[in-house]
Every structure is written in structure tokens, then in C-alpha cells.
Amino acid sequence: LPCGLITKLLTNISFPDILLRMFNINTQWELQEANLYLGMPVFNQAGIVLHGVTTKAIGDFTANNQSEEAMRKLSEHVKINHKKMVFCDQIHGDNIYCIKEDKIPQHPIPQTDGLITNIPGICIVIKTADCLAVFILDTKNKVISLIHAGWRGTVACIVQKAVAKMSAVYNSNPTDLLIGFGPSIGKCCYKIGDEVISQFERFAYGKELIKNGCLDLQQANKKQLLEAGVLEKNIIHNQYCTYHHQDIFFSYRRGETGRIIAFMQLEIE
Numbered sequence: 001l002p003c004g005l006i007t008k009l010l011t012n013i014s015f016p017d018i019l020l021r022m023f024n025i026n027t028q029w030e031l032q033e034a035n036l037y038l039g040m041p042v043f044n045q046a047g048i049v050l051h052g053v054t055t056k057a058i059g060d061f062t063a064n065n066q067s068e069e070a071m072r073k074l075s076e077h078v079k080i081n082h083k084k085m086v087f088c089d090q091i092h093g094d095n096i097y098c099i100k101e102d103k104i105p106q107h108p109i110p111q112t113d114g115l116i117t118n119i120p121g122i123c124i125v126i127k128t129a130d131c132l133a134v135f136i137l138d139t140k141n142k143v144i145s146l147i148h149a150g151w152r153g154t155v156a157c158i159v160q161k162a163v164a165k166m167s168a169v170y171n172s173n174p175t176d177l178l179i180g181f182g183p184s185i186g187k188c189c190y191k192i193g194d195e196v197i198s199q200f201e202r203f204a205y206g207k208e209l210i211k212n213g214c215l216d217l218q219q220a221n222k223k224q225l226l227e228a229g230v231l232e233k234n235i236i237h238n239q240y241c242t243y244h245h246q247d248i249f250f251s252y253r254r255g256e257t258g259r260i261i262a263f264m265q266l267e268i269e
Contacts, residue, residue: 033077051264060258085123088112094156113148123265129252133182133262138172163228174229186241187216
């Protein structure tokens with residue numbers, strides 16, 4: 001191919017996208033509503049949830065006053081009631097809270113990094129700025145979960161604990177679960193030190209997760225989900241890197257203080 005054509009092609013598609021397509025990895029995330037948030041067509045096709053991950057275009061969810069304005073803006077474009085959004089006081093731990101009643105618990109829920117509910121109309125929310133938000137949908141029993149998985153939560157196997165809790169409390173079968181990985185810092189940019197490397201080396205697959213000192217958060221959580229019985233074909237990766245795509249996402253590693261949110265709600269029948 002002529003050099004000019006090659007340059008044009010590579011300008012319009014990133015190297016991670018090329019590799020993902022070569023290896024047929026499921027990356028079905030699309031920008032929605034004037035690029036205000038991203039969503040997964042596969043989750044939409046289930047017909048029972050509203051979901052997404054916000055972008056910088058909709059605002060910053062860090063401070064309460066900023067969050068209120070951004071939530072109102074989001075509710076104008078997605079059929080969710082911003083007054084029924086439930087947040088966590090995230091601490092990079094592995095505590096997961098189940099919302100079992102049709103009323104909003106006092107929140108942010110303290111010392112919690114995951115939410116589960118089967119109550120329609122309650123919108124569960126996770127804040128991120130490089131960490132991985134994991135969407136879990138049980139289409140059979142109509143149960144949803146959102147998990148905040150940074151490196152500490154991943155080392156603590158928080159996604160496996162979420163699957164186990166959904167099974168114990170809501171009778172979810174791991175083979176029925178649909179998983180979506182939200183935008184996070186990518187394996188291209190997530191440089192980690194020896195202390196963190198040693199935490200992952202205790203896993204049998206630990207060395208597969210780290211290349212040139214960079215951690216692959218999505219792959220780490222995928223491995224854990226597969227061990228928990230989730231089917232590989234039901235796991236949707238995300239092609240965006242929050243550090244690299246600075247025009248779309250906030251990134252803690254870039255020195256930004258802003259936050260995006262991952263949100264999900266069972267639709268009211």
C-alpha cells in the first residue's frame with residue numbers, strides 16, 4: 001500500500017483496535033447521545049436494562065454539586081431518575097452491597113466497591129478515573145451488578161466474589177451472566193511498580209498479565225470470571241484507554257481529579 005494510504009488508515013484506527021479485530025475479541029461499546037456516554041448494544045438488546053459509562057462531555061462526577069448537575073443532564077438523555085441513583089464510598093476493597101428493597105439506602109454506601117440489585121428503577125453507580133468498572137447482567141433472573149476493580153480490588157478477586165454473591169443471594173448461574181468491561185487505563189499505559197507486580201505474580205496466570213511493566217486489568221478480571229464459571233463468549237471487552245483517550249475520559253494517572261461514572265438500572269416494566 002502507498003505510504004499515504006497507510007498513514008490515513010492508521011490515523012482512523014488505533015493499534016489496540018487493529019489487534020482486537022485480528023483476534024476477534026468482543027469490543028462492542030459505542031458512543032451514544034452526542035458522545036455523552038458509551039453503551040453496549042448487546043446489553044441494550046437484552047431489553048431489560050439501561051446502562052452506560054459517561055464521558056467528559058456530560059461533566060465531572062467528583063464533587064456533590066458537580067455530580068448533581070451532571071446527573072440531571074444524564075437523566076435528560078437516559079430514562080433514569082437521578083434521584084434514585086445509588087453511589088458507593090469506594091475504598092479499593094472487596095465489599096459488595098445488595099439492595100433488596102424498593103427504597104434508596106442512605107448513600108454513598110460506606111466502604112463498598114460493588115453493588116447488586118434486582119429492584120427495577122434503582123440505578124446503581126460506580127465512579128472511575130482509570131480503574132475498571134465491571135457490568136454484570138443476569139438476564140434470566142433479572143439481576144444487575146456493578147463492580148469497581150482497580151488493581152487492589154482485582155488482587156482481592158472482587159469480581160469472583162460478586163459472581164458468588166449473585167449466585168448465593170439471587171440464584172444466578174454464572175453461565176447466564178453477561179459481562180461488560182467499562183473504559184479503564186489500558187495495558188498500553190498502566191505502568192506498575194515491583195510491589196504491585198509481586199501481588200499479581202501469586203496468581204498462576206500472573207505473568208501473562210504484565211508486559212514491559214504494564215498491567216492488563218481487563219485480562220486479569222477476565223481470567224477471574226472464567227474461573228468463576230462465566231462463559232468467554234459472554235465477556236465484552238472495552239477498546240478505550242482512559243489515559244490515552246484524554247479528550248473523552250478523566251484519568252487519575254494524567255493528574256486529573258475528575259470522575260466519570262458507570263451506571264446501570266433494571267427497567268421498570
